[in-house]
Amino acid sequence: MRALFLASILLLGCGGETGEADPIAPPAGPADHPSPAPSTPGKTCGEQEFKIARAIPDVLIVLDRSGSMAEGGAPTLWDSSRSAIYEITGAMGGQIGFGLSVFPSGGSPYSCNDSFSCETSASLLVPIGVGSAAAIKTALAPMQACGGTPTATALAKARQQLQALPQNGHTRSVLLVTDGGPNCNDALNPMTCVCSWGGKCWDAQDCLDDAGTFKELDALCAAGIKTYVLGLGSAQSMTSVLGGMAKHGCTGTPHAATDPASIKQALQQITGGIATCSFEVDCSKVQDIYLVNFYLDGKPVPRNAAHTAGWDWTASCKPGLGKGTVEFFGAECAAIKGAGGKTIGAKYGCATAID
DSSP states (O other): OOOOOEEEEEEESOOOOOBOOOSSSOOOOTTTSOOOOOOOTTSSSOEEEEEEEEOOOEEEEEEEOOGGGGOSSSSOHHHHHHHHHHHHHHHHTTTSEEEEEEESOSSOTTSOOGGGTTOOOSSOSEEEETTOHHHHHHHHTTOOOOSOOOHHHHHHHHHHHHHTSOOOSOOEEEEEEESSOOOOOTTSOTTTSOBTTSSOOSSGGGBOOHHHHHHHHHHHHHTTEEEEEEEEGGGGGOHHHHHHHHHHTTSOSOEEEOSHHHHHHHHHHHHHHHOOOEEEEEGGGOSBGGGEEEEETTEEEOBOTTSSSSEEEEEOOBTTBSEEEEEEOHHHHHHHHSTTOOOEEEEESSOOOBO
């Protein structure tokens, strides 16, 4: 289920001539683009209201529920990661569409069976959507942690699930939360491999499957899906593996956490970076991109081609055709993402204010 935030925009009636131009460049001069008479944004012209929609990114949380997540003293990594996920999906659920997948997940995710310790499910535990925090908590709360760490297979299923979703033009990402080295690859040789927790292995399923995991991360990246890696607890000791995951996942640097506070902080940092300040504009309402002004809580925000503040077209409207995209930057973007957000409006008809 998709959902989009709607922000009211005011359409003003006084206009200039229709024209097209580079969306990054400042308004052209009279010789190549007739400009309207100087005006003060928000103080002239009749108005007509229409709506824009916030571009909501899709994020699939792929959570490790292997047995090691429940080991150690209280609170366990399993309890701490679930609590942090509840909080983050609740706080960011209006800015990001979250979904949930866990691994291993063969048989039932609500019971432990050694026969399914390396299995993964072909379906999402919670479908991706805005406002999915309650469903995620309902799914995770009764779940037990057990089994191996079939990370490569889980990522392959994640890619299939994300690619099967209807295309909406919004970004899609995987948020991988794990506490150990990937394993569960029967094709590896226990006599020659390195064990996923170090040392020698006696079973192929215990071999470190870093190469297989990197391959699946490459496939996700090639599909335009970035993977953010959060290593928990002892996973921090596998610096090279986590670094390789983030590199192949096209996010560069992994995140690490050891306790409830740092897990929450890492998830806040990741999701805060994923949330966008982009809005889709119905171009049938915009005949000239040089006659648009945007507002936050009633205050005009100038267009800024340097993208250090203000707003700019990232996909400009052709006169009256299709959809365009505007994005806010700097302090304005931070205000939109902040607690309570901002009321976003616009007026059409007066010359765009330029910073």
